[in-house]
Structures are given as C-alpha cells and as structure tokens.
Amino acid sequence: MAHSLNPKYYSTKWLELSPNRVPPHQDFEISEERNKCLERYFLDDHERTLAKTEFGKFSRGIIGGKIHVAMIKDRSEIDAIDWWCCYGAYFPKLQSIASKLLVQPCSSSCCEKNWSTYLFIHLLRRNKMTPARAQDLVFVHSNLRFLSRMNEEYIKGPTKMWDIAGDSWKDPYGGAGMLEIPSLTLDEPELEEEIMGATSEIVGVSASADSESVGDGDDEEDVVVLG
Numbered sequence: 001m002a003h004s005l006n007p008k009y010y011s012t013k014w015l016e017l018s019p020n021r022v023p024p025h026q027d028f029e030i031s032e033e034r035n036k037c038l039e040r041y042f043l044d045d046h047e048r049t050l051a052k053t054e055f056g057k058f059s060r061g062i063i064g065g066k067i068h069v070a071m072i073k074d075r076s077e078i079d080a081i082d083w084w085c086c087y088g089a090y091f092p093k094l095q096s097i098a099s100k101l102l103v104q105p106c107s108s109s110c111c112e113k114n115w116s117t118y119l120f121i122h123l124l125r126r127n128k129m130t131p132a133r134a135q136d137l138v139f140v141h142s143n144l145r146f147l148s149r150m151n152e153e154y155i156k157g158p159t160k161m162w163d164i165a166g167d168s169w170k171d172p173y174g175g176a177g178m179l180e181i182p183s184l185t186l187d188e189p190e191l192e193e194e195i196m197g198a199t200s201e202i203v204g205v206s207a208s209a210d211s212e213s214v215g216d217g218d219d220e221e222d223v224v225v226l227g
Helices: 028-041 045-060 069-073 080-090 092-101 109-121 131-148 162-168 175-179 189-222
Strands: none
Touching: 028 045, 045 092, 080 092, 109 131
C-alpha cells in the first residue's frame, strides 16, 4: 500500500531509469494487494468507493477534472510525505493512510536490535528460561534504557551511559554527543561485537588450555615402565 501511495513511483524520472518499471497502478500484483488493503481499511462501501476514486485521480495526476502539471512535476522533486502535505487535501481519504505509512522507515533494524537484546538475555547459560519470561525481560530491559536516557544522570555522574560501558566509560566513541542522534537505539552493535569477540577469545583460550592439561594427564597415565 505504501508503494502505491508514494508519488515518486509515478514520476517519469523514476520510470525512465529502467525499461521494466511500471507505475504501481499498472502492476497487477501491487494493484491486487492494494485493493485488499482498501477493503480492510474502509469497511463502509461508500467510503471505500470514494477512496478508490481518489486513487484513480491521484495515479493519473488529475485535480478538478484536469491534469495538474505542478503536482505531477513535484512527484520526483520533493519528498513523499512533503508531497502529501502539499497536495493531500485533494485526496483526503488517501492522505489519512499515506501520512501513517510513508513516515515508517523501510528497515528491519528495529527488529534486529530487538533480537540482539533477546540474545543478550537468553544465553547458553540461561537457556532454561521460558519464552514468556525472556520476552518480559526484553520488554523491561528496552524500556529501562529508554527511560534512563531521559535523565540527566545518564549524561553526567557515576552511572552515565550505564548501558554502554558502565562505570568504565572513557569516551571511546565521542562521549555523550554520540547519543544526540541515535537517542532511541536499543543496542550498540560495535561495542557488543568487541565484548563478545573478546569473550569468545578468552573462552577459546581457556578451552584449549584445559584440553592440553587433560591430554598431558592422560599421557602420564599411559606411560608404562618396562623393567
């Protein structure tokens, strides 16, 4: 649905980049799924009919029975959400959907960060934890980080940036300034990679040392003195 409501995919500039590209209203699969979404979103038949009529005018660039040249030109010139702010009043039914869909990032990073937090809680040493309990701990852990970053103590004081490096924070990533933009991140993959990598190396060294010691012991027991 979001693909159908993005004005960029109707622009001549975008379509000319590849001979196989077609606007969303001419793609069979996209049109089929879009109609399903409209049927689920607009339960009233009259409202759904108005929304479909608006989509027909939107896809053809028609306002008031005439082709709107400026609206068609701006499809490739301005951002999608800004386009709907400028011309969405002509398509009020679709604007309510576009304002909700087009502001969502097309990325799986939020899911991946949530999985990373889950992996942090559900380790091999804690693999007997029930899924419900692990889910509750992920919920508490994530929201605790959100709430803590709103306090001044998170930037200053002995507990600053507790979720990144605890009391040993020495500004390796630029200090508190690094969190001005990614203020809602759930995890720090770089730091986690460093910690987990170092832990893996330590565990590997310990395991090899233990195996060598066991092997030495076996050799001593297997020695037979021939008289």
